[in-house]
Amino acid sequence: MDTCDVAIVGAGLAGLETARLLSSSGIDVVLLDRKANLFEKIHTTGIFVRRTFEDFDLPEACLGPPIRHVVLTSPSGKELKLKSDQDEFRVGKMGLLYTALLEQAVETGMRWWPKTTFSSLQTNDEGATLKLRSGAETISLQARYVVAADGAISRTAAALGLDVNKKWIVGSEAVLGSDLGSEPPHFRLTMDAKLAPGYLAWAVDDGHEQHVGVAGAGKNYRPAEELRRYSDQLGMSPHVPVIERRGGRIPVGGVLRNIANRQGLSVGDAAGAVSPLTAGGLDPCLRLSRLAADVIIGMLQHDAADAYLRYNGERFRSRFSSRLLLRRLLELARSNTLINLGMWALRTPPGRRFAAKLFFGRGSFPDVELKYLQQPGEPS
Numbered sequence: 001m002d003t004c005d006v007a008i009v010g011a012g013l014a015g016l017e018t019a020r021l022l023s024s025s026g027i028d029v030v031l032l033d034r035k036a037n038l039f040e041k042i043h044t045t046g047i048f049v050r051r052t053f054e055d056f057d058l059p060e061a062c063l064g065p066p067i068r069h070v071v072l073t074s075p076s077g078k079e080l081k082l083k084s085d086q087d088e089f090r091v092g093k094m095g096l097l098y099t100a101l102l103e104q105a106v107e108t109g110m111r112w113w114p115k116t117t118f119s120s121l122q123t124n125d126e127g128a129t130l131k132l133r134s135g136a137e138t139i140s141l142q143a144r145y146v147v148a149a150d151g152a153i154s155r156t157a158a159a160l161g162l163d164v165n166k167k168w169i170v171g172s173e174a175v176l177g178s179d180l181g182s183e184p185p186h187f188r189l190t191m192d193a194k195l196a197p198g199y200l201a202w203a204v205d206d207g208h209e210q211h212v213g214v215a216g217a218g219k220n221y222r223p224a225e226e227l228r229r230y231s232d233q234l235g236m237s238p239h240v241p242v243i244e245r246r247g248g249r250i251p252v253g254g255v256l257r258n259i260a261n262r263q264g265l266s267v268g269d270a271a272g273a274v275s276p277l278t279a280g281g282l283d284p285c286l287r288l289s290r291l292a293a294d295v296i297i298g299m300l301q302h303d304a305a306d307a308y309l310r311y312n313g314e315r316f317r318s319r320f321s322s323r324l325l326l327r328r329l330l331e332l333a334r335s336n337t338l339i340n341l342g343m344w345a346l347r348t349p350p351g352r353r354f355a356a357k358l359f360f361g362r363g364s365f366p367d368v369e370l371k372y373l374q375q376p377g378e379p380s
Helices: 013-024 050-055 094-107 155-159 223-233 282-301 314-332 336-346 349-360
Strands: 002-009 029-032 047-049 069-073 079-083 089-091 111-113 117-124 127-134 137-148 168-177 186-190 201-205 209-216 242-251 264-266
Touching: 002 013, 002 127, 002 282, 013 029, 013 094, 013 282, 029 094, 047 050, 047 282, 050 282, 069 349, 079 349, 094 111, 117 155, 137 155, 137 282, 155 264, 168 223, 201 223, 209 223, 209 242, 264 282, 336 349
Parallel strands: 002 029, 002 137, 029 111, 069 186, 137 264
Antiparallel strands: 047 089, 069 079, 117 127, 127 137, 168 209, 168 242, 186 201, 201 209
């Protein structure tokens, strides 16, 4: 039977960042994912906010050009245009970023197991024994600790007895070549109760590529159909090639309460670390992954057996109370008449200030206290 200190299930941003931090700290890590390579089945739009690319050392080659312009469009077609005096958004080239993080982790000794699927786990005195599938082969892996990083519907978190997401929206997105013309790089958001019930449609074009997508809630919602309608509404050129299609569930219930115990913890989407309002998950993902790594280092290298108690979703949920309330209001706004009225309010001076704070403020996932790792943004 193979053994390791930490088994991480899922090689998205959360799993990769956690693996990189642990491996560079001398912990024996196995990272597994059902994908053959990290360019397959990318789900996130990959929009990094200013707070993230200021605080984290992301490879420049993995980020698109900066974006300062936001256009918010009502169902009636009226626009609210906002411009920041700072670079506010950058679209990540996620396949490249995932690969860069993987290479860094492998260089420090992490073991990478692609095309490997999680089946089950059994806890024991040594931690947990995972049953995995690789092709037709069944593999057993004994780990001192387990990290669930396998997305919004996390089988690993459920097997560990942790909370799982029960509230989400469903999205569909197309990645295309840029079609800016004479426009500056911009982030367009469209509110429409039919196009994206309970959420937004978006079109981001940074001059390198554009991401056009929709997401919404409801059992009868068909995001792929609404994406076609939105593309037509935007008047997108049929000559712009589609590079990639993405889609999936996005948890919007806020950070889950029970996200850690003595056998394992969850990170990223598996932990519900996504803004309930904007569905932005990259900044929460990186900050929570750093705390996860810090806690695990404390448990495995500093004999702090109860360090996992610091990794408690309850301590973060209060910071999301206003976003959870706005999420509820957005879900109730199923009338375009109401949305048009709300957009009128946003075009008033107080409304513009509120919108600017929402899109350009540094409010996101709260800072986390680290005991063993360097804080984000600190000089090395």
